[in-house]
Amino acid sequence: MFFQQIVNGLTLGGVYALIALGYTMVYGILELINFAHGEIYMLGAYLGIIFLGFFTAIGLTHSNIILALALTFVLSVIFCSAYGFTVEKIAYRPLRNAPRLSPLISAIGVSIFLQNYVMLAQGTTDKVFPHIFGSSGFGLMNARITYIQVFIVATSFVLMIALHLFVVKTKMGKAMRAVAQDKTMASLVGINIDRIISMTFVIGSGLAAIAGLMVAMYYGLVNYFIGYVAGIKAFTAAVLGGIGSIPGAMLGGIVLGLVESFGASYISSEYKDAYAFALLIIILLIKPTGLLGTRSIEK
Amino acid sequence: MALLEVRSLTKTFGGLRAVEDATFEVKEGIIFSVIGPNGAGKTTLFNCLTGILQPTKGTVYFEGKDTVGLKPHTITGLGIGRTFQNIRIFPEMTVLENVMVAQHSRTRCGIISAIIRGKGFIHEEASIKEKAIEYLEFVNLSDLAKSPASSLPYGDQRRLEIARALATEPRLILLDEPAAGMNPQETAELMVLVERLRQWGKTIILIEHDMRVVMGISDWIIVLDHGIKIAEGIPEEIQRNPAVVEAYLGKEFTY
Numbered sequence: 001m002f003f004q005q006i007v008n009g010l011t012l013g014g015v016y017a018l019i020a021l022g023y024t025m026v027y028g029i030l031e032l033i034n035f036a037h038g039e040i041y042m043l044g045a046y047l048g049i050i051f052l053g054f055f056t057a058i059g060l061t062h063s064n065i066i067l068a069l070a071l072t073f074v075l076s077v078i079f080c081s082a083y084g085f086t087v088e089k090i091a092y093r094p095l096r097n098a099p100r101l102s103p104l105i106s107a108i109g110v111s112i113f114l115q116n117y118v119m120l121a122q123g124t125t126d127k128v129f130p131h132i133f134g135s136s137g138f139g140l141m142n143a144r145i146t147y148i149q150v151f152i153v154a155t156s157f158v159l160m161i162a163l164h165l166f167v168v169k170t171k172m173g174k175a176m177r178a179v180a181q182d183k184t185m186a187s188l189v190g191i192n193i194d195r196i197i198s199m200t201f202v203i204g205s206g207l208a209a210i211a212g213l214m215v216a217m218y219y220g221l222v223n224y225f226i227g228y229v230a231g232i233k234a235f236t237a238a239v240l241g242g243i244g245s246i247p248g249a250m251l252g253g254i255v256l257g258l259v260e261s262f263g264a265s266y267i268s269s270e271y272k273d274a275y276a277f278a279l280l281i282i283i284l285l286i287k288p289t290g291l292l293g294t295r296s297i298e299k
Numbered sequence: 300m301a302l303l304e305v306r307s308l309t310k311t312f313g314g315l316r317a318v319e320d321a322t323f324e325v326k327e328g329i330i331f332s333v334i335g336p337n338g339a340g341k342t343t344l345f346n347c348l349t350g351i352l353q354p355t356k357g358t359v360y361f362e363g364k365d366t367v368g369l370k371p372h373t374i375t376g377l378g379i380g381r382t383f384q385n386i387r388i389f390p391e392m393t394v395l396e397n398v399m400v401a402q403h404s405r406t407r408c409g410i411i412s413a414i415i416r417g418k419g420f421i422h423e424e425a426s427i428k429e430k431a432i433e434y435l436e437f438v439n440l441s442d443l444a445k446s447p448a449s450s451l452p453y454g455d456q457r458r459l460e461i462a463r464a465l466a467t468e469p470r471l472i473l474l475d476e477p478a479a480g481m482n483p484q485e486t487a488e489l490m491v492l493v494e495r496l497r498q499w500g501k502t503i504i505l506i507e508h509d510m511r512v513v514m515g516i517s518d519w520i521i522v523l524d525h526g527i528k529i530a531e532g533i534p535e536e537i538q539r540n541p542a543v544v545e546a547y548l549g550k551e552f553t554y
Contacts, residue, residue, distance in 0.1 A: 185383075186389075
């Protein structure tokens with residue numbers, strides 16, 4: 001039971017962490033809570049169904065399932081990144097120098113727009129994600145672990161490590177941190193801020209797309225409002241870890257997943273969603289900057 | 300041809316004229332100082348030259364190219380580096396990273412090569428690091444390369460800013476009150492450093508309040524008062540200029 005909950009919690013937490021990274025990176029750079037981020041995750045799930053459906057129709061899924069899945073992931077990531085890129089360009093960039101509330105409201109508008117856009121295009125009924133891994137798995141230490149869980153945990157951890165290395169080691173990652181710390185100064189050392197901001201949205205949206213796809217594979221059902229709850233949870237994870245902090249978002253996501261999973265099994269699954277927010281309130285009372293958040297600089 | 304030519308540069312904020320009709324040119328290889336009382340428009344002038352602010356009127360030619368309307372990162376790319384009066388290092392990076400990030404526009408490898416970590420990428424990262432250490436050695440900070448930038452003492456942070464400006468490979472460096480808050484010994488070291496920059500072939504525009512610094516190292520000085528250029532010349536001329544004395548000390552009281 002205990003180990004089972006660890007596995008379930010890590011699965012959930014990995015997904016939360018991937019979405020939370022998008023919130024935290026955008027906040028770190030623009031001080032904007034991108035409320036439309038959850039919808040990008042939802043789009044990722046839908047795009048997965050569409051592309052996989054297409055590959056099934058042309059027979060690729062039957063002949064080479066690994067290739068079909070890989071292509072589905074790659075295409076969904078590309079499309080979602082394009083969505084993220086476009087949203088920033090049309091909804092946030094024109095408001096770059098506006099009062100802080102304006103882009104926030106614009107973000108809520110984008111979120112409502114994307115939800116309704118998908119509802120009109122895809123209908124209000126749940127869409128079924130094709131069963132690929134099925135529910136096959138293996139037993140380990142009295143727990144039952146499905147292959148899809150292994151896949152989700154492994155993928156999210158690999159992505160988190162890759163993102164961390166990207167931010168710490170590479171030239172673009174350093175530029176991203178510089179922009180987050182001081183935009184004017186960053187531009188004066190030759191960094192094109194607009195490009196870095198676009199890149200941040202592209203990376204965040206790509207991670208959200210992968211999260212959406214994996215959750216669709218895990219639960220098997222997708223609808224146009226899944227982005228709302230997942231977005232709120234992931235945002236909670238980002239705040240929990242310290243908004244603006246990349247390792248914080250990772251830790252916050254994992255902690256949130258574990259708390260939900262343990263709460264649901266040891267206390268009651270009725271309050272599954274409440275644990276996340278209860279935890280958030282407690283952490284913020286003790287450490288207002290979140291687990292790994294540093295001081296917030298008021299400008 | 301002068302390295303930098305400024306013609307009739309004007310910047311107004313609402314009704315306030317921060318810089319008014321400033322015209323001057325900066326020859327290559329000199330130390331050029333901009334002085335004037337507080338609020339004279341010196342920093343505004345720097346902001347217009349580096350693209351942080353758009354001039355209301357006037358033209359700026361750097362190496363014969365019109366830079367008005369260009370974004371700050373483009374102007375940096377053309378070869379103008381800068382430091383700030385209130386230090387603006389990247390506090391949550393190491394000293395080395397501060398300098399490495401400033402080579403951004405001087406290197407080619409982008410996101411794709413970073414992902415595939417090709418040979419070119421690894422080679423480039425190594426050469427960025429090597430160069431960064433050279434710049435740190437120039438300002439005598441290479442021992443502290445691994446320290447968090449925010450942990451450096453004040454004087455070292457100023458020198459880090461200069462190293463970072465150098466890493467953008469500028470031909471022209473704008474230093475905004477580099478001696479502010481420094482003790483006399485640090486100020487003396489700074490003067491030596493600025494002189495070494497010139498010997499290295501850099502052209503320097505300096506905003507400075509410390510008159511010993513200004514008169515000691517400048518080749519040419521312009522004086523701004525309320526946004527208007529009231530005098531220019533070599534240090535000896537500026538010291539004798541009654542308009543300058545008046546701007547600093549007020550009109551001489553006569554019986």
